[in-house]
Amino acid sequence: MPSSAQDRALAELIRQALVDDGVLAAGDFGVVISQRRQPIVITTDISGRHTVRVRPPIAPQRVVDFVRNKAAELERNAVKLATMAPRHPVKQLVDGEEFTWLGQSMRLYLTEQEGPARRVRHDDGWQLVVSAAAVRARGADVLTDWYCQEGLAWVERNAPSWWRRIAPGRRAQPGLDVRDLGKVRAGVFDELADQASFHWPLFQLPAALCEYVLVHELAHATRPPGKPHGPEFWARVKRVMPDGRRRQRLMRQAWLDIWTGATR
Known part of the structure; x- marks a missing residue:
């Protein structure tokens, strides 16, 4: 089983490959090494940030190709989630609020x-x-x-x-x-x-x-x-x-x- 150091190195290679390709902007996503059944899974949280979960061994370019093919869907998900994000107001405890x-x-x-x-x-x-x-x-x-x-x-x-x-x-x-x-x-x-x-x-x-x-x-x-x-x-x-x-x-x-x- 790969060591945690190897996992971190692979995650960084994939992250850099995605940034270099431009399919995802730096800071808008993270890469997680996982032992899930699927080799690649992408999730989007309510803030619009993506998490790319990959199961090793896997070539960074394969991940780039997968994400590129999903780019339109990911954008739709991010927009949809943005409309669902809480907009709870902040109040002042003053007369007239x-x-x-x-x-x-x-x-x-x-x-x-x-x-x-x-x-x-x-x-x-x-x-x-x-x-x-x-x-x-x-x-x-x-x-x-x-x-x-x-x-x-x-x-x-x-x-x-x-x-x-x-x-x-x-x-x-x-x-x-x-x-x-x-x-x-x-x-x-x-x-x-x-x-x-x-x-x-x-x-x-x-x-x-x-x-x-x-x-x-x-x-x-x-x-x-x-x-x-x-x-x-x-x-x-x-x-x-x-x-x-x-x-x-x-x-x-x-x-x-x-x-x-x-x-x-």
Whole structure:
């Protein structure tokens, strides 16, 4: 078996051959020596960077020819992924900064009065009234806590009616939670804990899209047979939400532009 030094040398030869050929720009790709079944595999991540994985022994020119033949496809993949890349905004925690709740705009209003954050109606629209001292002490955590609290209240109000429709006469409704999932997905069902959890940024989206995520996780809670997102799963979603697939597409697109907690 080749040594790691030999692998590194081969990877550098292939990298340089690709750069010299001009098919891929230096810095836009990497070369990895792999023991995969296929001699050459190219993957593209969401930033548009390519990884060329090769199984030795292999001639650098063979890799160059393979990549050149795939150049148009690689460009299409990079462009497609670029449109899917998150564009999460960075917010300032100052008066007038815009946030959303269930798709409705609201402006941040910092008050010197103590007390929990609250959403109130104002002459020119909705305000999210937050203690300035709390923001100075805890930053964005004050707002994410508010989303968790209000999001959980929304889920607890809406889940029972959806659960009765999606699981009539079945087991009890699963537990519900809203928190920072630390992942890109909007919700997750923990089968062992029998709990559906939702990522707090979800509740910036319109209610129809939040309903889709709620139904999605409740469908998992019915424990349909087959694959996690197989035919039986989707049959249960569509039974109560015929436009579930459409809402899923809209949710995924909208998710790219929601605030996930970054501030400046």
